[in-house]
Amino acid sequence: MKRKTIENLLKEINSFCNLKTQEWIKDGTVFIHPNKISDIQIKSIDLSKYNKTGSYSSISTGGIYRTVIQPKNPVTNLPKKLISAFKKTKSYNKIINQKSLLNPIKEQLFNNFLLHYCHYLLIKEFDSNPDFKQELVDTLLVTLRVRKYKYIKYLYSQGLIIVEDEIKLKFETFLIRIRKPTVLEFAHHSRAYNSEQINCIVEIEYFDERPRIDFQYGEKILSTVLSIYSMSSFTINYSRKIIEFSDLIWDNKSTRLYKNRDTFKTKIFNTDKSKLQNFLNNFSDSISKIENEKNEKDTFIYSLKLAIEQYKDCLLNVKVGWKKRITQSIMGLESIWLTDNDKETIGYKLKIRTSKILIIMGLDKNEVPKNLGIAYSIRSSFAHGSPIKSELRKKITKGTIKTLELEKEILNYLRVSIVVGMMLIDRRKQDFVNSMTKSIYDESENKILNKELNNIKVVVKRSLPLTLKADRHGEA
Numbered sequence: 001m002k003r004k005t006i007e008n009l010l011k012e013i014n015s016f017c018n019l020k021t022q023e024w025i026k027d028g029t030v031f032i033h034p035n036k037i038s039d040i041q042i043k044s045i046d047l048s049k050y051n052k053t054g055s056y057s058s059i060s061t062g063g064i065y066r067t068v069i070q071p072k073n074p075v076t077n078l079p080k081k082l083i084s085a086f087k088k089t090k091s092y093n094k095i096i097n098q099k100s101l102l103n104p105i106k107e108q109l110f111n112n113f114l115l116h117y118c119h120y121l122l123i124k125e126f127d128s129n130p131d132f133k134q135e136l137v138d139t140l141l142v143t144l145r146v147r148k149y150k151y152i153k154y155l156y157s158q159g160l161i162i163v164e165d166e167i168k169l170k171f172e173t174f175l176i177r178i179r180k181p182t183v184l185e186f187a188h189h190s191r192a193y194n195s196e197q198i199n200c201i202v203e204i205e206y207f208d209e210r211p212r213i214d215f216q217y218g219e220k221i222l223s224t225v226l227s228i229y230s231m232s233s234f235t236i237n238y239s240r241k242i243i244e245f246s247d248l249i250w251d252n253k254s255t256r257l258y259k260n261r262d263t264f265k266t267k268i269f270n271t272d273k274s275k276l277q278n279f280l281n282n283f284s285d286s287i288s289k290i291e292n293e294k295n296e297k298d299t300f301i302y303s304l305k306l307a308i309e310q311y312k313d314c315l316l317n318v319k320v321g322w323k324k325r326i327t328q329s330i331m332g333l334e335s336i337w338l339t340d341n342d343k344e345t346i347g348y349k350l351k352i353r354t355s356k357i358l359i360i361m362g363l364d365k366n367e368v369p370k371n372l373g374i375a376y377s378i379r380s381s382f383a384h385g386s387p388i389k390s391e392l393r394k395k396i397t398k399g400t401i402k403t404l405e406l407e408k409e410i411l412n413y414l415r416v417s418i419v420v421g422m423m424l425i426d427r428r429k430q431d432f433v434n435s436m437t438k439s440i441y442d443e444s445e446n447k448i449l450n451k452e453l454n455n456i457k458v459v460v461k462r463s464l465p466l467t468l469k470a471d472r473h474g475e476a
Contacts, residue, residue, distance in 0.1 A: 001144060010133070024069070039063060044059070046058040054200070059187060066123065066127070079116075096111075105209060112245035113136070148209050149245065151215070152242045158198060158233065159199060159227075169273070171281065202236075212243065221288055225287060232315070233315045233316055263317075290304050300426075308418060329375070333414055354417065358413055368413070371413070419463070420453075436449065
C-alpha cells in the first residue's frame with residue numbers, strides 16, 4: 001500500500017467525521033465537553049542541573065483545555081461507531097479489497113489503524129500534535145510490511161543520568177533506547193505523581209504477530225542488567241505499553257511498580273554503549289536463569305540469586321545505613337564464594353578467594369584485601385549485635401576510614417563478583433571452590449585456575465566498567 005493512498009483516505013475520513021459529528025450534535029448523541037483533556041504548556045524550566053542530579057528543576061506549567069465531543073451515553077464507543085459507518089463507503093471497500101491487504105493480519109492492522117485514527121481525530125490530538133498524523137502513517141506502513149503488531153514499552157525510571165541524549169541498544173528482537181525524558185514527559189510525570197521525578201526513560205520496541213501479549217524483559221531482566229552494569233539505584237517508577245495497532249482504542253496499559261528513592265545515581269555516556277551492548281549480549285540469559293531459579297541448593301545459580309537480592313537491597317533500600325550496607329555486601333560475597341562446607345576461618349577464606357578473583361579482574365591488589373578485612377570486621381560486629389572494634393571505630397571517627405567510600409567499594413566488589421559468578425554459572429560450585437583452595441599450594445592447579453580466570457577477565461573487561469563514580473543521592 002502506498003503512502004499517498006493512505007493520506008487520501010484519511011482526508012475522506014476527516015470530512016466524513018466532520019459530517020457525522022455535526023449530525024450527532026444535532027440529534028443529541030454527543031455534547032461539547034470544554035475541559036475533558038488538558039495539554040500541558042511549559043512556562044519555564046531549568047535544565048542546567050540534569051547532568052549532576054538527573055532532574056530538571058524550577059518547572060512552571062500551565063494548561064490549555066481542548067474542546068472535544070463526548071457521548072451522552074458513557075458506554076458509546078464513538079470511534080468504533082464512526083468506522084462502522086465509514087466501512088460502508090465505496091472509498092473504504094476499494095482500499096480494503098486491494099491485493100496488498102488480502103492477508104488477515106494486514107487487514108486487521110489496517111482496520112485497527114483507522115479506529116485509532118478516528119479516536120485521535122475526535123479528541124483533537126492532531127491539532128495539539130501536528131506531527132503525530134505522519135508518525136501514525138509511518139508506523140502503519142512498517143506494521144503492514146512486517147505483518148506484525150508494534151509494541152512499545154516505556155519504563156519511567158530513576159538512578160541513571162543519561163549525559164548524551166540517548167543510547168541505542170539491541171538484544172535479540174528488542175530495540176532499546178535509554179534516553180533523557182523530554183520536558184513534557186518530565187512535567188507529566190511530576191504532576192501525576194506528586195512531584196516524584198524521573199531521571200531517564202527506557203523504551204523497548206518489539207514486533208509480534210499476536211495482538212495482545214505482555215513481555216517482562218524490561219522489568220525482570222533489563223532492570224537487573226542496568227543495575228549491575230551501572231551500580232545505580234535503577235528503579236522503574238512507572239511503565240506504559242502501547243500496541244500499534246491493537247483492536248483497543250485505549251491500548252496504553254500502565255502499571256505502578258516501585259517507589260524507591262534513588263540512593264545511588266550513575267552517569268551513563270555514549271562511550272558506555274559498546275560495553276553495555278556486550279553486557280546485554282553476554283549476561284541477559286544468565287540473569288534470566290537466575291531470576292527463574294527455584295531450587296535452594298549450594299550452586300552458583302542459586303548463590304547468585306541470593307547475592308543479587310543483597311546487591312539490589314543495598315542500592316534500593318533507603319533505610320539501609322552504611323553498617324548494614326557493608327554487612328549485606330559481605331553476605332552477598334559469602335553467598336558466591338563460600339560453600340556449605342566452609343565452617344571455620346570463614347572471614348579469612350572469603351578474603352583470600354575474593355581478593356584473588358578481583359585482583360585478576362584488574363582491581364587494586366593492595367586495596368582489595370585491606371578493604372575486605374575491614375568490611376568483614378564490621379559485618380561480624382553488626383551481625384552479632386556488637387560494637388565495632390575500638391581501634392577500627394577510632395579510625396572511622398577520625399575519618400581515616402571513610403565509610404561512604406568503603407561501602408561503595410565493597411558494593412562494587414560484590415557487583416564484579418556477581419558478573420564473574422555468572423561466567424561460572426554452569427560450573428559445579430564446590431569443584432571451583434576446591435580448585436581455589438588447592439591453587440594456594442599446588443602451582444599446576446594455580447596455573448589452570450589463573451588461565452580460567454584470565455579468560456573470564458577478557459569478557460568482563462569488554463562488558464563492564466570495573467570502577468564507577470556512583471553518586472549517593474546525587475551528591476559527589
